[in-house]
Amino acid sequence: MNILVTGGAGFIGSALVRHIINNTQDSVINVDKLTYAGNLESLASIASSDRYVFEQVDICDRAELARVFKQHQPDAVMHLAAESHVDRSITGPSDFIQTNIVGTYTLLEATRDYWNTLSVDAKQAFRFHHISTDEVYGDLPHPDEQEGLAVNQELPLFTEITSYAPSSPYSASKASSDHLVRSWLRTYGLPTIITNGSNNYGPYQFPEKLIPLIIMNALEGKLLPIYGKGDQIRDWLYVEDHARALYKVVTQGKVGETYNIGGHNEKRNIEVVQAICSILDTLVPTDTLYAEQITYVTDRPGHDRRYAIDASKMSNELNWQPQETFETGLRKTIEWYLINPAWCQHVQDGSYQHERLCIDA
Known part of the structure; x- marks a missing residue:
């Protein structure tokens, strides 16, 4: 296939592009x-491939x-382009409305115009895959x-039919884009699919997100800031596993x-930070424990307390x-991150200095 990926230079998007080029015979048009x-x-690592084009x-x-x-x-279109950081959506929601809602609408209309020019067989084979969030x-x-219940024991999970109740400007903008995508199928017949993924982590993640932020702050001897009590629970999904799922x-x-799409890994934020500190104590030991920087x-x-994904549909239907x-x-x-410090420095524009962006919001 010839797959158009929006947001292919971002964290999840780049993992998806690398997966497609390295593990399939498909071609990618990266729109970012x-x-x-x-x-x-x-x-x-894949930029020189004759199956890859950047726009x-x-x-x-x-x-x-x-x-x-x-x-x-x-x-096919795989739509990942989005403003995605909750903190930024609280301090500046307009970019989220423009990119996540207006951008998705514009892409849907451009896709529909193109799709209407295709042959009957090509129209049936075409896919618009919208990548969203839990x-x-x-x-x-x-x-x-x-009381008396532990994580993963008789507590509800998000399923594909869970009602929407977004809490932040970011999640509200993504919910809106999900609704737009479904309506373009219902109204115009555009063949759409939606995925909702849990918290991703892994290589190449911009260092404002929790895991790379903590890694880099720890190595630089800075404080490791945790919101509230650190008891917020997230389901953590390794980004390369997510890329495989998206292609499926x-x-x-x-x-x-x-x-x-979930990782089956519910962890409190404080547990995530403590785990990072423990691994760093082994890999890059210092005179003190990294946990002392917490x-x-x-x-x-509006900080949501717990997310948890039921990914059984992905397992049962798509193996x-x-x-x-x-x-x-x-x-x-x-x-x-330890062997790629240059990448970490190059992605920063000088205005972001590893702070938690919403402390004064």
């Missing part, structure tokens, strides 16, 4: 605006999207609120379906399971 979180260095295009630019579709004639569902009951969906998933800061507004445990994935991630 190259905002602060986009970095072509993440694609250096620096904003998904809000309808004319440029039309040119890209006409020039490259994709068989945050659209809001939050779930927390074990601390359910676009090639084998059913039109009109939603698939939840500090607690004011929680961000996908995550290959990494949280322990193996976290060690791989830390080792990658």
Whole structure:
């Protein structure tokens, strides 16, 4: 297939592009605006492939999207381009409305125009795969609120039919884009599929997100800031496992379906930070323990307490399971950051200095 990937220079997008080029015979058209979180260095290993093309295009630019579709004639679209950091959405929501809602609308319309030019067989084979987040569902009951229950024991999980209840401007903008995608199938017949993934981690992640932030702060001797009590629970998914799942969906998933993708790894934020510190104590020992750098800061507004994905549909219908445990994935991630300090420096524009962005929000 010839697959158009939006946001292919971002964290999850670049992992997906690398997976497609390295593990399939498909070709990729990478459409990315190259905002602060986009970095072509993440694609250096596959950039010279004759099955890879990069187009620096904003998904809000309808004319440029039309040119890209006409020039490259994709068989599928995998839409990952998005503003994705909750903290930034709280301090500056307008970019999230523009990219995640208006951008998705513009891409849907450009795709529909192109799709309508295809033959009957090509139209039936075409796929528009929208990549979303578990945050659209809001939050779930927390074990601390359910006396006698431990994580993963009789606590509810997000399923594909869980009602939407977004809490932040980010998750609200993604929920809106999900609804747009479903309506373009229902109203226009555009063959769409949606996936909702849990918290990703792994190599090439911009260092404002929790795991790379903690790794880099720890190595630089800085404080390790944790929101509130650090008891927020997330389901952690190794990014390369997510990339494999996304490719499964676009090639084998059913039109009109939603698939939840999770890592089966519910962890409290404080547990994640302590695990990072423990691994660093082994790999890069110092005179003191890294955990001594932990500090607690004011929680961000509207902070969801627990996310947890039921990914059984992915397993039962598409035969996908995550290959990494949280322990193996976290060690791989830390080792990658240790041997790639130059990448970490190059992705930063000087305005972000490893702070928690919502402390004063």
